[in-house]
Amino acid sequence: MKRRMLALLLAGAMAFSVTACGGGGVSSKDQRKEDSKSDKQVGIEISSEEQGPPPEDAPVGGQFVVGISPGSLTPDMRNGWAANATNSGFIALMEGYDTVIEKRDRTLDWDPVVVKEHEVTANDDGSKTYRIVINDNLKWSDGTPITAKDYVFGILMNSSPEYAACEADATRGWALVGFNEFNSGEKKEFSGVRLLGDYEFSVTMTAEELPNYFELSNISYSPDPLAAIAPGVDVKDDGNGAYLTEEYTEDLLRKTLLDPETGFRYKNPVVCGPYKLKNIDLSTETVELEINEEYLGTYDGTKPHVQSIISKPVATETARDEFEKGTIDTYGAGTAEKIEAAMTKIEEGEWEFNYGIVPGSNMTELRFVCDFGPTQFEEVRRAIAYILDRDEMTKQLTGGYSHVVDCYATDASSNYLATKDILEKELTHYSYDLEKAKQELIAGGWTLNEKGEEYQEGVDKWRYKEVDGELMKLKVEVACGEDDYSKLYNTVIPPEAEKIGMEYKYTSMDFALIINHMNREGVDPTYNIFYSSVGVPEIVYYWRAFDDAPELMGLWNQSRISDEGLKTTTKAMQKIDPEDTEEFRKAYVEFQKAWNKALPSVPMECGVSYSFFNPKLKNYVPRAYDGWSGCILDAYIEE
Amino acid sequence: MAKYILKRLGYIVIVFFLLSFLLFGIFKMVPGDPARLMVEGQKMSVSPEQYEMLYQQARERLGLDKPLPVQYFSWFGNILRGDLGYSSVYRLPVIELIGPPMKNTIALNVVYYIFLFLIGIPLGIKCAVKKDTVFDTSVQVATMIGISIPFFISALVFIFLFAIVIPIFPISGMVTTGANYTGFRAFLDYMYHMALPVIVSLTGMGGLIRYVRGSLLDALSMDYVRTARAKGLKEKTVIYKHAFRNALIPITGWIVGSIVAIFGGAVIIETLFSWKGVGKLLIDSLNQHDYTVALSMQMFYILLGLASNLITDLCYCIVDPRIKLD
Numbered sequence: 001m002k003r004r005m006l007a008l009l010l011a012g013a014m015a016f017s018v019t020a021c022g023g024g025g026v027s028s029k030d031q032r033k034e035d036s037k038s039d040k041q042v043g044i045e046i047s048s049e050e051q052g053p054p055p056e057d058a059p060v061g062g063q064f065v066v067g068i069s070p071g072s073l074t075p076d077m078r079n080g081w082a083a084n085a086t087n088s089g090f091i092a093l094m095e096g097y098d099t100v101i102e103k104r105d106r107t108l109d110w111d112p113v114v115v116k117e118h119e120v121t122a123n124d125d126g127s128k129t130y131r132i133v134i135n136d137n138l139k140w141s142d143g144t145p146i147t148a149k150d151y152v153f154g155i156l157m158n159s160s161p162e163y164a165a166c167e168a169d170a171t172r173g174w175a176l177v178g179f180n181e182f183n184s185g186e187k188k189e190f191s192g193v194r195l196l197g198d199y200e201f202s203v204t205m206t207a208e209e210l211p212n213y214f215e216l217s218n219i220s221y222s223p224d225p226l227a228a229i230a231p232g233v234d235v236k237d238d239g240n241g242a243y244l245t246e247e248y249t250e251d252l253l254r255k256t257l258l259d260p261e262t263g264f265r266y267k268n269p270v271v272c273g274p275y276k277l278k279n280i281d282l283s284t285e286t287v288e289l290e291i292n293e294e295y296l297g298t299y300d301g302t303k304p305h306v307q308s309i310i311s312k313p314v315a316t317e318t319a320r321d322e323f324e325k326g327t328i329d330t331y332g333a334g335t336a337e338k339i340e341a342a343m344t345k346i347e348e349g350e351w352e353f354n355y356g357i358v359p360g361s362n363m364t365e366l367r368f369v370c371d372f373g374p375t376q377f378e379e380v381r382r383a384i385a386y387i388l389d390r391d392e393m394t395k396q397l398t399g400g401y402s403h404v405v406d407c408y409a410t411d412a413s414s415n416y417l418a419t420k421d422i423l424e425k426e427l428t429h430y431s432y433d434l435e436k437a438k439q440e441l442i443a444g445g446w447t448l449n450e451k452g453e454e455y456q457e458g459v460d461k462w463r464y465k466e467v468d469g470e471l472m473k474l475k476v477e478v479a480c481g482e483d484d485y486s487k488l489y490n491t492v493i494p495p496e497a498e499k500i501g502m503e504y505k506y507t508s509m510d511f512a513l514i515i516n517h518m519n520r521e522g523v524d525p526t527y528n529i530f531y532s533s534v535g536v537p538e539i540v541y542y543w544r545a546f547d548d549a550p551e552l553m554g555l556w557n558q559s560r561i562s563d564e565g566l567k568t569t570t571k572a573m574q575k576i577d578p579e580d581t582e583e584f585r586k587a588y589v590e591f592q593k594a595w596n597k598a599l600p601s602v603p604m605e606c607g608v609s610y611s612f613f614n615p616k617l618k619n620y621v622p623r624a625y626d627g628w629s630g631c632i633l634d635a636y637i638e639e
Numbered sequence: 640m641a642k643y644i645l646k647r648l649g650y651i652v653i654v655f656f657l658l659s660f661l662l663f664g665i666f667k668m669v670p671g672d673p674a675r676l677m678v679e680g681q682k683m684s685v686s687p688e689q690y691e692m693l694y695q696q697a698r699e700r701l702g703l704d705k706p707l708p709v710q711y712f713s714w715f716g717n718i719l720r721g722d723l724g725y726s727s728v729y730r731l732p733v734i735e736l737i738g739p740p741m742k743n744t745i746a747l748n749v750v751y752y753i754f755l756f757l758i759g760i761p762l763g764i765k766c767a768v769k770k771d772t773v774f775d776t777s778v779q780v781a782t783m784i785g786i787s788i789p790f791f792i793s794a795l796v797f798i799f800l801f802a803i804v805i806p807i808f809p810i811s812g813m814v815t816t817g818a819n820y821t822g823f824r825a826f827l828d829y830m831y832h833m834a835l836p837v838i839v840s841l842t843g844m845g846g847l848i849r850y851v852r853g854s855l856l857d858a859l860s861m862d863y864v865r866t867a868r869a870k871g872l873k874e875k876t877v878i879y880k881h882a883f884r885n886a887l888i889p890i891t892g893w894i895v896g897s898i899v900a901i902f903g904g905a906v907i908i909e910t911l912f913s914w915k916g917v918g919k920l921l922i923d924s925l926n927q928h929d930y931t932v933a934l935s936m937q938m939f940y941i942l943l944g945l946a947s948n949l950i951t952d953l954c955y956c957i958v959d960p961r962i963k964l965d
Contacts, residue, residue: 065816070913071923074729082730167700167730171693174685183689208686260735283739284813285915312816313913317795321803322810512671512928515679521672541683551687 042352042615048623051104053302054636055619060291061307062637064617066628067314067328073285075260077268077277080158080168086311089629090287093309096273097146099132100220101299106414106538106625107581108216111299114138116199126207127177127192130219133200139294140225141276142269148201149235150223152242155193155203156235157224161185162250166257168265175218177204178241189241201242211575213584214539225270229256274304274633285313298633305636324351329617330628334609336399342612355612356622359411360402361537363606364485366478367530370561370600371553374465374474374502375528378563379444381599384476384529385430386437387496393488394605402607406430407592410536410606412624415588422589427596437500446474446501455501463501478506479514479527485604486531519554534601538625542591543574546600559601565594640956643964644949651945658941659718663711666930673727673928674698701727701931714931718938724931728924733935737917741902743813744909744916748901750833751840756894759844763851768878770856782845794839794911801835808835811913836912840905850893854886861885888959895951899943 072086083091099118101111110118119131138146157163158172159182173179178191192204205218212218226235233248257264264270268277275289289309297303314322320342323331331353333339345351366384368375375381390404406427409416416423441447441463449460452471463474476497480486490506497504507527517527544552547570548562569591576584611622620635674697681693698704702713717724723733766775785793802810809815813832820828858864859882867877904918917936924932956962 063817070811070910071915071919075731075735082728164696169681169693171681171685171689174689180688279819281814283742283915285913286814286816288817288819308817310817312812313915315811315911315913317911318798318810318913321798325803325806325810327810327812327816510671512669512673512676515675516670516672519672519675521675545683555682555687555690 042354043346043349044354046354046356046621048356048358048621051621051623051631051634052619053298053300054305054634058305058619058636059638060305060636062616062639063308063310064306064632064635064637065310065312065328066330066632067319067322068285068311070285070313070315073282073287073311073313075266075280075282077280077287078265080163081265085627089627090275090277090289090309090311091268092273092627092629093275093289093304093633094268094271094273094277094292095222096271096295096298097138098220098222099134099151100216102538103299108214108220108539108578109299110216113296113299123204126210127204128210128215129202129204131196131200131202133197136199138223138272138296140228141271141292141294142225142228143294144225144227144270146223146272148195148197148199150226151221152193152195152201152235152237153226153230153233153244154224155221156182156190156242156244157229157248157253159183159190160244160248162248162253165250166253168257172221173203175205175209177206179206182241187241189238189243191241193242195235195237195242212541213573213576213578214541215578217539223272225272228270229253229264231256274298275309278308285311287311302633304633306632309632323353323612326614329614331612332609333612334607336401339401339610340399342610346612351612352615353612354615354617354620355610358609358611358622359624360607360609361410361412361624362533362535363405363410364531364533364604365601366489366604367532367534367601368559368561368599369525369528369530370559370563372525373528374446374472374476377444377465378598379440380446380474380476380502381602382430383437383440383444383500383502384493384497385599385602386433386440387500387502388430388493388602388604389432390602390604391431393492397485397488398605398607402605404429405603405606406596407603408536408595408601409592411608412606413536413538415538415585419585419589419592423592426589426593430599430602432496434496434499441474441500441502457501460501461498462503473503474501475503475505476528477526478504478529478531479517480506480508480531481511481514482508489531518558541574542570546570546595561598561600563594563598563600566591566598566600569594640964644953647949647952651942651949654945655938655942656715659715659938660711662934662937662941663714666934667707667710669928669930671928672703673930674701674703676928677701677727677730697727700725714934718935723935726924726929726932728927728929728932733932736932737920737936740904740915740917740920743914744904744918745901746829747833747836747840747905747908747914747916748903750830751837752897752901754837754841755844755847755897758841759847760851760890763848764855764878764883766848766852767855767859770852775852778848782848785842786845788842790839790843790905790907791911793842794836794908797835797839797842798911801838811911813914833914836908836914839912840908847893851886851890854889855882858882858886884958888955891954891958892951895947895954898950899940899947902943903940 068086072084074082074084074087076083076087077091079091097114098111099115100108103109114134116133116135118133121129123129134148134151140146155173159170159179161170161183164170170183173190173193176192178187181187182190192206194202196202203219203221205215209218226233230248230252234245235242236245260266262269271292274292274295276292278290279286279288287310291304291307295303312328314328319331322328333342342351346353346355368381370376394402394404406429407423411417444465446463446465447455448464448466448471449455450462450464450471455463464471465474480490486508494504514530517523518530541556544556546561546563546566547557548567553560569587573584573587573591576587613620616637616639617635618638620631622631674694677697678690678693682690685693702710705713714724726733726736729736762778766778769775798810802808809832813829815828818828864877864882867881904916904921906918906922908914909916909919921933921936952964956964
């Protein structure tokens with residue numbers, strides 16, 4: 001009997017012997033129930049308009065646990081190497097004191113906490129010099145003062161060949177005069193960067209980057225701790241541009257940046273942002289940040305109030321359970337199934353959490369390649385838009401939690417939101433209409449059959465057009481992945497295309513191969529359409545993205561489109577005074593109209609996600625573009 | 640024996656070389672450009688000239704600017720020197736990347752195998768001895784169910800039962816968040832988080848139980864067992880001294896194979912329990928076209944596999960004197 005029991009007991013032994021070791025460290029369900037007895041408000045939707053700095057009497061303390069995707073944390077605690085979205089949240093909280101910041105209304109401005117005064121001078125050669133005087137009360141997390149040398153060092157190091165030799169991204173000063181010579185090691189001075197005093201420096205933006213409505217985005221520089229990263233090195237300026245003394249070498253950087261135990265890349269020991277790194281353990285994927293007491297605050301006085309921020313790896317499959325159990329403090333639901341399941345719990349009072357609805361900044365699209373084949377013709381692109389029932393497809397894919405847009409924007413964009421009413425009236429909403437699709441093709445000259453005779457519907461299968469003396473078949477090739485979106489599009493679109501005499505052929509492939517084809521890396525142009533999800537950031541250099549200069553094709557101009565309307569409207573946007581928002585928005589409307597007509601891609605949908613969070617978090621306002629790291633800076637904790 | 644070992648070592652070198660050549664070729668044939676993926680994110684943040692420069696630098700860093708034979712011999716030479724290469728995704732030496740997850744994988748597997756053998760072998764023996772009894776049938780049915788249910792289902796069921804309904808285990812993770820335990824308390828915390836993944840893994844122990852049971856049943860049907868019983872030996876002596884020692888011969892392969900498996904990750908368990916191990920790292924590397932990582936790990940497993948084959952054969956020779964190695 002004893003032996004019989006032994007085998008069974010062994011199976012359970014580990015389970016029960018270690019059970020006693022658990023607990024501690026995080027809030028529990030019981031704790032939440034206790035909390036709910038107080039007058040805590042739960043189940044409330046928090047609007048993004050409620051965002052703002054925490055109240056002056058907000059308490060400092062508490063702990064915020066953020067769930068991260070298992071395996072996603074890289075060792076990088078500093079930008080420049082392989083920091084991904086997971087790392088970026090933590091890194092963003094350790095960075096600060098940029099000369100130019102994006103304010104809550106998404107406009108760019110000088111940060112008054114950092115910049116005491118600035119002066120902009122237009123130079124004869126078309127370049128612009130920005131003289132910047134910083135405040136003398138800024139400090140690093142180790143208590144040492146931040147001076148102009150730290151700012152200049154930041155630009156120099158992050159543009160230097162020595163930094164590049166450490167496999168880092170050495171392009172920080174790319175928009176400044178003299179970058180190429182400095183970056184290649186040809187010159188030791190960076191002529192576009194000047195050290196003018198203990199708290200004064202200047203940068204000169206190259207004429208090629210001007211005019212630029214978003215020019216301030218290229219003048220947003222943060223400091224790097226010279227004394228800590230490059231001990232013994234000095235920043236000097238003899239009149240030809242700032243430079244680093246000869247003690248600055250690759251070996252020195254390898255020692256201070258890349259040492260696994262102490263290097264800035266992995267431990268970032270001296271920072272100037274709201275938080276500093278307390279601990280990182282890669283084997284358990286734990287990052288712990290704590291408040292940097294030396295931090296003076298953001299432009300509007302926001303200072304951190306949550307004492308400790310900790311990561312916890314959580315699988316997608318168990319994230320909701322972890323959140324419900326209280327082991328993580330936020331839970332993002334991005335699909336209809338997840339949103340509805342969570343909202344049901346909120347509505348039925350099972351979940352005592354609050355939430356915010358966050359518009360996505362990504363949109364899915366059918367991106368055309370506009371420099372070869374049938375999709376080089378805008379009539380074909382529009383015809384394809386007319387054979388799609390975008391509203392219905394979007395509903396099927398997202399359960400109604402996203403919607404169709406008709407321009408190059410998402411609901412996250414402030415410019416789009418400000419002009420939405422006008423755009424909705426002005427833009428063509430391409431909806432399923434086979435007749436209009438056929439009319440577009442006829443107008444575009446797709447009126448022949450394979451023999452070069454007139455195309456007869458019901459008799460001829462495919463349309464042709466005479467291009468440069470030869471017949472071109474109306475056949476589009478699509479490169480796509482194997483996701484749900486691609487599957488639906490590939491099921492629905494080909495039969496509709498056939499109805500208008502268009503052959504629509506798709507090939508599913510690996511992402512890396514799609515990238516190869518997009519970049520035409522060792523392959524001939526083959527595919528006319530790529531299904532893609534594209535991020536539409538607040539700041540877009542539209543004038544580059546739709547410029548048809550050969551060197552921009554396939555890089556900035558990803559659709560390889562050459563369209564006069566797009567070029568004219570975007571060049572107009574480029575030249576607008578950075579402070580004239582109203583004028584920019586007028587030009588923005590014109591651009592979107594041109595885009596909607598030329599249709600470099602068919603926008604399919606842009607979605608929303610629901611961000612649920614523990615009600616112990618006060619003033620936590622989920623919103624577009626800012627991830628958890630942006631929201632937590634405003635928040636404080638009331639247990 | 641020494642001659643045999645030397646000969647096998649020679650084979651190992653040749654097989655390792657050939658497989659390295661084959662695998663390198665296969666990875667190189669996979670479409671996609673790791674250097675392009677490395678700089679893709681910077682496409683719209685620098686000028687076209689600078690982007691091209693970054694791309695060329697990435698090619699150089701990954702050694703892609705050299706002819707294929709040079710790439711192969713350079714890579715193979717580095718492997719032999721213990722330099723596993725450079726991850727294009729993490730921008731780190733592969734050896735630094737593999738360290739932490741390998742530690743977790745080994746820890747999880749060691750504990751798993753200890754419990755597997757402690758439970759599986761006695762259960763297998765008991766089933767063989769009690770063949771066709773209620774106990775045997777129950778174990779067979781239970782283990783068959785365990786084998787039949789995929790880990791991703793059993794893991795979710797166990798999480799639901801033992802972390803949510805009866806919350807005696809954490810749902811996932813490796814440490815209690817924010818607890819910052821040290822020393823023995825940290826060890827206990829680590830083991831506490833390991834418990835549920837190990838228990839779920841043990842639901843698949845039916846294979847070993849059935850293997851042991853089968854081997855022992857074969858041994859028990861042998862004439863020497865009948866002779867032993869006829870001599871009047873105690874049943875315990877018959878089973879453990881005569882039958883089980885012979886049954887151990889095929890089980891040896893299992894046990895030695897486990898030594899190799901200790902280094903292998905379990906993707907589903909690692910993913911669902913957020914256990915940072917090499918299984919997920921390998922899959923992620925393949926998905927992200929981080930070939931250096933994937934290739935290095937494959938070569939490591941090949942070497943382990945080849946070594947374990949040799950060790951298994953040597954072990955057979957030790958446990959069964961009838962086997963002669965030439």
